[in-house]
Amino acid sequence: MTSRFTELTVDCRDPERLAVFWCEVLDFKVIDRREDMVEIGSWVPTVEEIRARQMPPTLVFIRVPEGKAVKNRLHLDVSPIDGSTEDEVTRLLGLGATRTDVGQGPDRSWVVMADPEGNEFDVLRTLAPQD
Structure with a gap:
């Protein structure tokens, strides 16, 4: 018996706004939209493909009444x-992200940022081909 990591869910006040932001960040598309929920991904998942192999997870934004109160225990790295x-x-700053300090200190190889609702994420080293 086994499971698959299929979605990462983010509680938020404005699912549409965060979906737009993260679609721009990751070049994802909206793959499902319901009342108070938007799911985005790089592909449209099917049960058969997920059962066959591990596939890239999607991001699901769910509306909740409360705002973010403390540092995230889980965050994305891009x-x-x-x-x-x-x-x-x-x-990313142009898309609405902000730089943030979560106590990471000055000697780090990544940049800590927050999305428009304050959820922290890290920008890591580039994967672009080096000349």
């Missing part, structure tokens, strides 16, 4: 694929 880390941080 790696730029076609530019520098600095260029990606600039792009």
